[in-house]
Amino acid sequence: MTATTAHLTADDHAAIARELDALRAEITADLGDRDAAYIHRVIRTQRALEIGGRALLLASSLPPAWVAGTAALALAKILENMEIGHNVMHGQWDWMRDPKIHSMTWEWDNVSPAEQWKHSHNVVHHTFTNILGRDKDVGYGILRVAPEQPWHPMYLAQPLVNVLLAMFFEYGVAVHDLEIDKVLAGTDDPEETRAKLAAIKRKIRRQWAKDYLAFPLLSGPQFLSTLAANFTANAVRNVWAHMVIFCGHFPGDVEVFTEDRLDGETKGEWYVRQLVGSANISGGWLLHLMTGNLSHQIEHHLFPDLPSNRYAEIAPRVRDLCARYGLPYHTGPLPRQVASTWKKIVRYAFPGPRRPRRPEPAPAAAPVAA
Structure with missing residues (x-):
């Protein structure tokens, strides 16, 4: 229970679950050709942007070709990571039974191995969303983003740490499933950690060989300018992904929870x-x-395995549900969400504040004498 949800009764939670389950069933039953056409169209666009960008960078010593090629490649990487890779690996398109666009076969253009990402993200994050101590996405283990997190002097550096995390975000994601806190505490499984590290190293070698060796070599004497273009495209993709993900989890009054929230948690809760x-x-x-x-x-977060192209049509109905049950629906333009997120990161680099204690249950009414 939190201050924003204390007014909900068990019947309210049950009704919310029924309504959202029905919405999910409705969308699932309606999936078909237009959805398949959408994802195929996005994939064609992404591949055209990548091919065009790589071709332009064959002449990367020319400033217009460098700028245009780098921009096209950055857009291709953003589309592949965000609208294709992330969503395919969520199983959003598994219903198509297409082995080329399936969560079990897709390996994305990123240094994070798909299997490790699917565990840390699909299993851990989406099960324990915003549960302190269980959801490693709350601050990614290196940032304090809520007053419920105990303060430590190391957090004084977190504005700078966050800038570096944004630039090299794919590497932060790559080590996320290692659970560094357990490794440092010596409570991890050493064999499992070694296996995960080996997989990460293989993926990094593969990505570096492609972006920082093979394609720069193809441009011949323009090796260095093409290398710089590939690095820039990756950095742009990393900063964009970091910004979008942080704006979805940390701005404004977005709430975090303690582990006791999980005790007997119902579907509606x-x-x-x-x-x-x-x-x-x-x-x-x-x-x-x-x-x-x-x-x-x-x-x-409500429907992580529904195709992403359906979220826009679902959103007004979810917002209406929030209004009817007196729940916040956090939304705002990108500049405002970015500013709100950075405000938290800077504020919580310093000690305090403390959130108000959770409301105590109302005492039972005294029985009326007969």
Whole structure:
């Protein structure tokens, strides 16, 4: 129970679960050709951008070719990571039974091995969303983003740490499933950790061989300018992904929870935790596309394996449900969400404040004498 959800009764939670389950069933029953056409169209666009960008960078010593090629490659990497890779690996397109676009076979253009990402993200994060001590996405283990997190002097550096994390975000994601806190405490499984590290190293070698060796070599004497273009495209993708993901989890009054929240948690309570623990980014179709529709983070947390192109049509109904049950629906334009997130990161680099204690249950009414 939190201050924003204390008014909900057990019947309210049950009703919320029934309504959202029905919404999910409705969308699932309606999936078909237009959804398949959408993801195929996005994949064709992404591949055209990558091929065009790589071709332009064969002449990367020419400034116009370098700028255009780098921009096209950055856009291709953003689309592949956000709207394709992230969502395919969520199983959003498994219903198509297409082995080329399936969560079990997709390996994305990123240094993080797909299998490790699917565990840390699909299993851990989406099960324990915003549960302190269970959801490693709360500050990614290196940032303090809520007053419930104990302060430590190391957090004084977190504004700078966050800048570095944004630039090299794919590497932060790559080591996320290692659970560094357990490794440092010596409570991890050494064999499992070694196996995960070996997989990460293989993936890094593969990505570096492609972006920082093979394609620069193809450009011959323009090796260094093409190398710089590939590094820039990766950095742009990393900063964009970091910004979108942080704006979906940390701005404004997005809530975190303690582990006792999980005790006897019902389906309706799980849904409510997703609603109050997420934030959207308002904007048009192009913004939604380039964020992988994680601009609809609330809807994504409610229905992580529904195709992302359906979130926009679900959103008004979810917002209406929140209004009817007196729940916040956190949303705002990108600049406001970015500013709100950075405000938290800077503020919580310093000690305090403390959140108000959770409301105590109302005492039972005294029995009326006969």
